[in-house]
Amino acid sequence: MVKVKSCLKWLFIGLVLLFIYAPILLLTVYSFNEAETISSWEGFSLDHYKYFFNMDNQPLPIVLQTLALAVVVATLSTVLGTIGSIGIFYSKKRTSSLLNGINQIPVINAEVVTAISFAFLVVAINVPKSTYIPLVVGQMVLCTPFVVLSVIPKLKQMDNNLYEAALDLGATPTKALFSVILPQILPGIIAGFLLSVTLSLDDYVIAAYTKPNTFQTISTHIYSLAKGGTVNTIKSSYWAFTAVIFLIIVAVVITLNVIANKKAGKKQ
Amino acid sequence: MTKTKKAPIFSRKLLAIPYALFLGIFVVMPLLIIVYYAFTDMDGAFTLENFKIFFSGSGGDSFFETARFKTIVQSFLISITSTLVCLLIAYPVAYIIANCKLKNKSGLLLLFIVPMWVNFVLRINALKEVLDWIGIYNKPQWNLFNTVLGMVYDFLPFMILPIYTTIIKLDKSHLEAALDLGATPVTAFLRVTLPLSKAGIMSGISMVFLPSMTNYVVSNYMTFNHTKIIGSFIDECFKNDLWNMGSVTALLLLTLMFLMTWATGGFNTESETNTRGTSLW
Numbered sequence: 162m163v164k165v166k167s168c169l170k171w172l173f174i175g176l177v178l179l180f181i182y183a184p185i186l187l188l189t190v191y192s193f194n195e196a197e198t199i200s201s202w203e204g205f206s207l208d209h210y211k212y213f214f215n216m217d218n219q220p221l222p223i224v225l226q227t228l229a230l231a232v233v234v235a236t237l238s239t240v241l242g243t244i245g246s247i248g249i250f251y252s253k254k255r256t257s258s259l260l261n262g263i264n265q266i267p268v269i270n271a272e273v274v275t276a277i278s279f280a281f282l283v284v285a286i287n288v289p290k291s292t293y294i295p296l297v298v299g300q301m302v303l304c305t306p307f308v309v310l311s312v313i314p315k316l317k318q319m320d321n322n323l324y325e326a327a328l329d330l331g332a333t334p335t336k337a338l339f340s341v342i343l344p345q346i347l348p349g350i351i352a353g354f355l356l357s358v359t360l361s362l363d364d365y366v367i368a369a370y371t372k373p374n375t376f377q378t379i380s381t382h383i384y385s386l387a388k389g390g391t392v393n394t395i396k397s398s399y400w401a402f403t404a405v406i407f408l409i410i411v412a413v414v415i416t417l418n419v420i421a422n423k424k425a426g427k428k429q
Numbered sequence: 430m431t432k433t434k435k436a437p438i439f440s441r442k443l444l445a446i447p448y449a450l451f452l453g454i455f456v457v458m459p460l461l462i463i464v465y466y467a468f469t470d471m472d473g474a475f476t477l478e479n480f481k482i483f484f485s486g487s488g489g490d491s492f493f494e495t496a497r498f499k500t501i502v503q504s505f506l507i508s509i510t511s512t513l514v515c516l517l518i519a520y521p522v523a524y525i526i527a528n529c530k531l532k533n534k535s536g537l538l539l540l541f542i543v544p545m546w547v548n549f550v551l552r553i554n555a556l557k558e559v560l561d562w563i564g565i566y567n568k569p570q571w572n573l574f575n576t577v578l579g580m581v582y583d584f585l586p587f588m589i590l591p592i593y594t595t596i597i598k599l600d601k602s603h604l605e606a607a608l609d610l611g612a613t614p615v616t617a618f619l620r621v622t623l624p625l626s627k628a629g630i631m632s633g634i635s636m637v638f639l640p641s642m643t644n645y646v647v648s649n650y651m652t653f654n655h656t657k658i659i660g661s662f663i664d665e666c667f668k669n670d671l672w673n674m675g676s677v678t679a680l681l682l683l684t685l686m687f688l689m690t691w692a693t694g695g696f697n698t699e700s701e702t703n704t705r706g707t708s709l710w
Binding site: 170173174177178180181182183184185187188191199200241242244245246247248249250251252253256257260263264265266267269270271272273274275277278279280281282285298301302305309334338359362363365366370379380383384387399402403406407410411414418421422425 | 440441442443444445446447448449451452454455456457458459460462463466518521522525526529532533536537539540541543544545546547548549550551552554555556557558559561562582585635639640642643644645646650660663664667672675676679682683686690
């Protein structure tokens with residue numbers, strides 16, 4: 162009886178994993194298909210990969226510029242968010258809970274509402290989209306709150322006496338900030354940065370409303386391809402990209418797990 | 430010897446100023462602009478006409494017969510179904526992982542989270558290809574099903590994560606006490622574990638409900654632009670220069686968001702479960 166139950170449990174887990182992974186795995190397999198469809202297998206080929214990894218074709222430059230945008234947005238968000246977190250943490254209760262509340266708005270708001278309202282602002286203050294400022298600031302609105310949400314818990318865990326001790330021992334406040342507070346909240350800062358990168362890479366709606374017309378991100382490009390529905394070579398080269406991304410992520414996760422297990426082993 | 434303290438030239442509080450300005454200009458201001466457009470007409474004069482039009486249909490026809498009404502009902506239908514399906518899948522998954530005997534629980538959990546790191550349009554594209562392959566893509570009778578499937582596929586991790594975080598932290602002694610006092614496992618689960626994991630369920634719901642009502646990329650992609658949800662309506666309003674109507678809709682959504690967040694305690698930043706993915710790293 163117990164065995165049947167435990168079998169059913171793992172069967173359920175397996176089915177859900179199948180649901181999550183089947184589409185990605187299927188695309189991975191068919192990224193090696195000679196044809197540009199998954200309806201029939203016409204022999205093994207690396208054509209999709211060759212097409213994708215050629216700088217003369219559209220996809221690779223778009224992937225690279227999406228990455229560059231993500232790094233810029235994440236860096237700016239992390240700096241702004243970290244400074245903001247420290248400020249919020251040491252503000253009076255009323256100020257800090259007000260700012261924390263506003264900080265929650267972009268987190269829980271529907272993305273399309275965030276995007277449309279931000280687009281209204283862009284029109285109102287008349288900043289041309291071709292300056293990239295609307296795009297970068299728009300994505301910062303999306304990312305910075307998450308930086309704050311990752312940094313503030315670390316500030317709470319911190320031992321406040323250390324900062325006071327540093328001041329008593331003659332450190333200037335700036336020095337104490339950089340050499341006492343920052344190292345302790347570093348894990349939160351890194352987490353916020355990584356989260357911002359993934360949010361920016363994943364964003365479609367904000368980018369669609371704020372990007373310069375000539376600029377494409379991965380999301381907006383694939384979405385525009387789906388609308389046209391014709392350019393199959395480009396579309397299937399993105400399958401190759403999906404496969405590559407997926408394999409990189411799997412490799413990273415396995416490495417992280419191995420490292421974690423080794424650490425756990427050492428402790429024991 | 431008393432220590433003479435210099436007046437602090439540098440106060441850590443002041444560091445909040447840049448971010449406070451940023452929030453004021455780029456988060457609060459845009460929302461005020463939405464309120465402005467919702468309550469004004471094309472010439473900028475105050476009016477409640479937009480709300481009247483929204484709730485009545487433009488040509489004098491009843492609101493309940495308009496395409497807008499259909500979109501709203503359809504939207505809620507899709508959103509409620511997606512949230513329920515997510516919950517029905519996510520709760521058992523989170524429960525099984527949290528209570529399994531494996532050493533590496535977080536490794537198993539990670540398997541469910543990893544897909545989040547593949548760009549969501551790419552993932553939805555993958556799902557679409559599968560539906561196309563099975564032969565149910567772009568068939569009118571399958572559109573609603575496909576939309577819900579897309580939403581569940583996209584948002585499932587956001588439901589699993591907060592529920593898992595709550596269950597893993599549960600104090601096992603409550604459950605043991607219930608069992609010792611003679612409760613059957615089912616009763617013990619229903620009256621102890623489930624109520625105690627309410628916080629996780631609530632934040633999971635708030636993470637799935639609104640997005641599956643507004644993420645028009647998923648609905649457009651999964652149905653070849655055939656199934657409309659509130660998000661696509663707002664998008665079309667903006668693109669067709671119907672800013673006042675778009676703002677009314679956005680404002681109503683915003684109100685819904687505030688009500689939901691208030692009801693589920695989402696503005697309480699003390700709880701650690703209410704943010705997508707922050708607990709992940």
